[in-house]
Structure formats: C-alpha cells, structure tokens
Amino acid sequence: MQIREELENLIAASIAAACDDATLELAERPAPALERPRDLSNGDWASTVAMRTAKLAHKNPREIAQIIVDHLPENNMIASVEIAGPGFINIKLTPSAFQSVAARVRAERFDFGKGTLPEGTPRNVNLEYVSANPTGPMHVGHGRWATLGDAIARVMRHAGYQVSEEYYINDHGVQMDVFGNSVSVRYMQLLGHDIEMPEKCYGGGYVKDIAQGIIDRDGNKWESVSDQERIEAFREIAYQEMLDLIRETLTGFGTTFDTWFSERSLYEVDENGTSPVSRSLEIMNEKGYLYDKDGATWFRSTDFGDDKDRVLL
Template sequence: MQIREQLEQLIDAAVAAAREDGALSLDETPQAALERPRDEGNGDWASTVALRSAKLAKKNPREIAQIIVDHLPENDLVQSVEIAGPGFINIRLKPTALQSVVAAVRAEKGDFGKGEIPEGERKINLEYISANPTGPMHVGHGRWAALGDATARVMRHAGYDVYEEFYINDHGTQMDNFGESVAVRYQQLLGRDVEMPEACYAGAYVKDIAQAIIDEDGDKWLDADPTERMENFRERAYAYELAEQHRVTERFGTTFDCWFSERSLYEPDENGESAVDRSLAAMDEKGYIYVEDGATWFKSSAFGDEKDRVLIKANGEMTYFMSDVAYHYNKMERGFDHLINIWGADHHGYIARCEAMLAAWGWPGALEIMLGQLVNLFRDGEAVRMSKRTGEMITFEELIDEVGVDATRYLMLAKSSDQPIDFDIEVAKKKDASNPVYYVQYAHARICSILRKAASEADAAAAESGELSMDELAAKVIPADVDLAPLAHESELALMRKMDDFGPLVAQAARDRAAFRLTHYAQDLAALFHSFYTNCHVIGEEAALRDARLALVDAARIVLATTLGLLGVSAPAKM
C-alpha cells in the first residue's frame, strides 16, 4: 500500500474517532484530501480536510485541524504534524516510512505502482490509428501510435482491461482510386502514354508497387480489361500497404489485439446479415430511422446533434457515417462496455453524431473521444515540409529512421494530446541534456554503471555482456537484508518521495487518459537522481552507507525503467 493511502486511512480514522466522541459534528465523512506542499519545508504531505469540513462542522478550520491531529492514531509513519495557515495539516514523515518505499520497489520490481480496478469495471476497446491502406503512414499516425500504445500500457498498469484496435479504412472509392493509380503507373512504366487522373495517388511508392507487379507478371495486364486490372492491382497494392502498416507499427513497438477491416462490416455472416444490417435494424427498432426523399436518415438530433444524418443516400450508396454506425455497433456486439477512440482534432464535428448513435441503442456515455492535435516538424527551428530524399511528405518511418524509435515516442508523448507537438528533429538526435529522452535514459544508464562498479569484475563483465540482468546483478551486489536506516540525506529523501508518487501518478494518468504526465515524472525523477549523484557518493563509502545507497539507486533504476516502459521507451544499461 502506498504511503499516501496509509496516511489517508490515518486521517479517516482520526475523523471517525472525533465524530464518535462528539468532538466533531459531521453528517458525512470528508475526504482526507492529501497533496504535496509546494514548499518541501512544509513537510511531505498536506491535508485540506479541515478546510473542506468547516461549513459542515460549523467550526473554524484551524480548530477542526487541531481536533483531527489530536485524534490521530498511533502509527509508524508520522514524525511530526503542524497546523498552518487557515487550517492546513502539514505532515512530515519518519525517514523509515520513506525508506520503506525503497524496499517495496525492490521487492515488487516492474509491478511497483500497479493498481486494481474494482470488480465489474468495464471492458475497454481502445481504437487508435484509423488509416487508409493506400500509402505510407504519415507523422500524425506516429503520434496516434505513441499516444494509443502508451495510454493502453498506463491503463493496464493501473488495472484496466484494455483491448487495442487498428481500424483499416479499406472500403470505398479511395481503394478503387488506389488500384487505378497503380494501373496507370504500370502502363507508364511499360511505355504507354497514360495520364494520371486527378483523384489518384501520385506518390513514388505507387510506381514501386507497379514495378513489383511488372517484375512478377510482366506485361500480362497491359491490354487486360480495365476493371479487372484495377481490381487485381487494388487488392495486391492493398495487401502490400497493409503489410507495411503492420511492419512499421511493429517496428515502433506498437502492437494491436485486432486489425479491424471496414470491409468486413458489409460482409454477410452465416445468417446472411452484415454488421450494417444489424446496426440499422437495432436503430430502427428503437424508432430512430426514417426515409425521406429516397435517403435513409438517422434521427441524431433527438440526442443533441445539430441535425439528422444520412446513412444511405437516395442512390443506395452508403455514407462514411454508415460505416461508423456499423463499426461501433459491432464493438458493442463483441462485448465491450466502454469505447475510447483517438481521433485527429479535425474530426471534432463527428463526436456528437457518434455519441448520438450509441445513445439511440441504449448505451449513453459508452463512447469517449480523445482528440489529438497535429505534429509540426522542425529542423533547428525551421519548419520542415518535405522529405529531402523523396521530395514528398515526410513519412512516419522516415522520422523513425532519422531520430530512432525512443526519441520519436518520447517527444510525441511530451505534451497533452490536445496540444500540438512541435517536433524538432535535430533536438531529438542530440546526445545531451537538451534532449529529454536522452537525459532520462542517461540517468538509468548511470545507475547501471554504479551497480557494475560495485560488482566483482566477473559479475560486471557478465552484466556488460547481458549474461546477467541488472536485477540479477543488483541481487549479487546488495545484501538481501540491507539496512536502509542510513538514508537520511535530503537528496535521498527527495528521491524516495518522488518514487512514492509513482503509483498515484499512474492511477491519475490512467483515469485522465494523460500518459504525457509520465514524461514529466521521468524527467523529475532523473533530475533528482542526478542531484543525488552530485551530493552523495556511493562507491567508496563505508559498507553500511554504501549498501543502503546502492539499494536506493537500484530502486530508482526500477522506477525509471518502469516509467519508460509504460511510455514504450527503452531503458538502456549503457550509453
């Protein structure tokens, strides 16, 4: 149990005792309301419970605070308590309480900070990256990949049941246009003078696909039926680009439980019904479908949308929104209770209609939308528009090629999703403290170096080669019964306080869908370690102090590695 939770229980017990003996007259128990004081000189934690209770108890907050302090049970956590200002209860912990954090981290390792969601909590479908398989993924897709993957990791660490899904936009005219684009390039490469239609895809990758078909089939398709040729090329190009999307996301460390095909929504099941059919029937049964001027409409205005929406045009063509309707109904059919979609900010106008469709089926509040702003690329402060290599847009993979997976991920996550990212390629490549991911990773590598220096020559060499993991090396270097009592320096206490914040931070970041907070936490923890390293020697100190400090830096290593892991970023043992 985290120290914060233990303190909350102590304050709750004090309030309960004060109510029981009549010192406090309260109809309900207020929350302990703990927060970190802005000034560390005011203690480790501050409670505003007295301020929150003043109106209910009809007493001065400072008087209430004193009553609560007088009723605090005996415990091994609190060293001193001070009532400050209008009624803050400032709590200073015993060093042993903070030292227990080191023991907990080293015992729990990667499970440190894990939470448990109450039984019956919802099964969540997290959909991110909705892409057409008609070309390379762009840098914006990279932000959704980093954001979605980190959100899932953080939520799982907090105890949520999360299922990750990629939505393949493989239905509609864009797929035919893709097939026709390849057909045009195919003919051009074989010497035929054919112009590329305006609606087609003109990127260099289309020519590469056409050349691959020539290498395989020669001129077999040159005089074939145009429709048959387009359909054949469409499917082959689709398979190629989908395989590329799989490859690039896997390279980025992002994996999905499901790659969901939009096409499948229109395919009949064993009963001859498609997801489109079922979703329409379910909505019609509720009375929210009507036909007007030959088109089929959804009465979304009944649920707060600005106007009703067309599902099927008068000519029988399905709208893009019809796919959305069928897809979300399909998710609920698959047993999910809560749907989270990560969309670009340009999709803001779709939120009301999508919320309306779920409400129409009887699932109000089941849909949650995370909107993400764009990524602006820079190079030494100058905006970058095009790839030097191709003269076209910079792709997601080109960015990875230049700056690496770790820097791309970390910097894509450095801000809240509702803020644009200004991504400077040259900063991302720097190997100094100006690059935040390097700064954090260097702290981890420095800790590993300390552990290797404390080890025997043979064990250090084994760790250097990877034969021994850092956990195994730490177990060899640090006594199992290490005494943590020597850890009392302010730099040591500050490190332990920050590590104790990890579990509550993960819980809050998961609840708020705010994985970016872990980048700030990682930088703060790294800064505290660097400060500790400056102020406190480890190797060369007398045995008891050395061993205690080795345990402390090992705990910092574990929490740094866990934090980076939740962001999908590696924690190198050497740099």
C-alpha cells in the same frame, strides 16, 4: 498501499478519533481528499478536509484543522504538519516514507502499482487505435498514436483490466478505389503510356514503387485488360502490400494487436442476403433513428446528446 492512501487513512483515523471523544461532532465523516500543494515548499501533501467540514461541525476551519492534527495516530510517515491559511493541513513526509516506496518497488518489481478492480467493475476493454488507412506507409504521426495506445493498454492491464487491442482496417470505401486507380495509372505510365495522374489520387513515390513491383512480377500482363479490371486487381495487390508493411512497421515499433478487424467484413452478405451493416441500419430505422434528407441517410444522433445529426449514407 501507496503513500497517498496511507496518509488518507491516517487523517480518516484522526477524524474518527475526534468524533469518538466528541471533540468533533459530525453527522457524516468527510473524505480526507489529499492533493499536491502548488508550492512544494508548503509540504508534500495537503488536505482541505477542515474547510470542507466547517459547516458540518459548526466550527472554524482552522480549529477543526488543529483538532485533526492533535488526533493524528503515531506513525513514521509524517515529519511535520502545518496549518496554513484558512485551514489547509500541509504535510511533510519523513525520508523513510520515501525510502519505503523504493524498497517496495525493489521487492514487488513488475507487480509494483498493480491494481485490483472493485467487484462488479466491467473488466473487458476493447482498445482501438492507430487504424491508419491501408493506402500508404505509416509516418511519424502514426507513431504518436501507436505509442499512446500501447501505453494505455499496458497501464490498464496493470490496473486489472482485460484489454484487447484492435486495429480497425479501413479497407472499404472510395479511398480503396482511388488507391487502385493511382497504382493503375502509374503502371501504365511506366509502360510508356501518356496518361496524367487524376486529380483525386495518391501521388506518393511509394505508389510508383508498387506499380514497378507489379511490372517486375507480371510484366505487361495487365496492360491489355480493361481499366476497371486493372484498377480492381491493383487495388487488392496494393492493399495487401500496404497492410503487410503496416504490420511490419508496427511490429518493429513494438506495438502488436490482438485483432485486425476488416471494415469489409461489415458488408459481407450472408446466405440470407444481409450484412452486419444492412441489419444494423434496419434495426436503427425500425427504432426511428434514421431519416432521409438532401439525398442522404442521417442518424438522429442528437437524440443521444450529439450537437448535430450525422450522415450515415
């Protein structure tokens, strides 16, 4: 049990004692609700319970505060209590209260602060983070999200949740074709072809490195094939190379994932000629959540509180 909880229990016990001897007459007993004072010179913790109880008890908040202070059980946590302003109860802790925390940390070690969830609380959590497109190396910004996501996962596990960490691989869509084409153009340039990089491309130096790596392995094998065949082949080669680099970078950073979920899998067609995406769209359409407008398929997300509907296709 932490200091805050112990203090709240003391105040709750004080309110209960005052109700038992009829010093306070309450139809319901309020929660102590401790908070940190803005000015720490006022104390380590403060409670507004007296002010919140005034209407229930039909008494002045400062009078209620005094009653609560007078009924506090004996303890070795509270060094002093001061009633301030309209009825704040300001509490200063004893040195031993702080020392008990250090002693608990040493005794419990890695179990210190470990939580247990109330019965019935959903425990399984899928935490998806980073999920950078596999079209280039990771940068400092990705490190920020890796740090945040990894920390959240660890804190939630310590709180009692069963956490699965997921990296959603955006390996389906136009950006993958653009990536493949960018490598294809660099490949042809390195073989001496006078070709300009398209306006829509990935222009980083790593694209040229990938193209050079293909030349080192395959030579001019891909020079004579059609542009489309080369783009498709290079898209897969570059994709796998970047995905491996992303995995390596995150592992070196100390961030690991339980699941690497490929967006492509959502479009894989089964023996019935359907995919997860097509089945989802069919169900959404049957429920009336989709409509066509301006050459696009829209989701009626405003039905669920969104500020505007969203384009799906």
